Amino acid sequence: MKQITQGNEVFKLELPTPFPVGDVNVYVIKGDCLTLVDAGPKTEEAWLAFQHQLKEIGYTPQDIEQIVVTHHHPDHVGMLDHFSDEVSVIGHPFNTPWLKQDEQFIVEFAAFFEKLFIEFGVDKKFLPYINQLKNTLDFSCKRNLKSFIREGEEINGLAGWSILETPGHAQSHIALYEECTGILIGGDLLLKHISPNPLLEPSMTKDICERPKPQLQLNQSISRLLDLPISLVYPGHGENIDEVHKLIVYRLKKQSERAQLVRSFLVEKPLTVFQVCQALFPTIYHKQLMLTISETVGQLDYLLEMEQIKVDTSLKTHRFIANEC
């Protein structure tokens, strides 16, 4: 826990999670009202750590007046269940079905992946992996958003902070930017030690059937930060980031190098998504299928966008082919 920034007072709290990513950072902003940005996972350990660190800065959970969520993942929203209904929960509208754990939505989510697994050529024995999602929801909340925020908007009680929509890691992802200090509370948009996964999700807009392309979205979301004079990013995990633009350029370069590795597989022979995934992650694909498949699709979406590969969709299972240089 550290006190940081000059504009509004911001405090960083580090809470344990049961996930491989390790601790999650949540932020308390003392502006016109006391705002919490993100809430940790729904575990006893996180709740105790939260209360303890909050006490060190002179507050109790009852003092929190509103909570802004950067995105819907359980390590960022689970603890919402510990707060009374009087505390406003604010976020992008796409958080709604996740935060409520809408049953129909979860069924549709599983169906979305079942269909994709056929298209990707994933072996049927991996179908049960889709249900792993339900295990992670045990650490999430059942909560409604009180109000929605979108690109460019400000939040009552948080003067000077504006919202950037930053999809890619999650369709619901936003970041908070304080123009006068150049500080960005970035959620999982940019992390110092790892590159956030571009996670596959169905389209959240009913009239758009095509799935989002999370790697392209993530690239766009971090690239737009290059136009802002950001002094510091307070991330959802790990250390603060000061050389922000340098890290963004590095991340974009690494991603394009990984895409070229994928292309080199396709120069050898046409492959399905699953075959590329196995080649790219030979030792972990079967342990972390949903993550590695998302990452693989990200690289393929990128190469398609760059017109460096093409896809044969004549069969149910699609095959990717390298274009001539």
Ligand SMILES: [Zn+2]
């Ligand atoms: Zn996270």
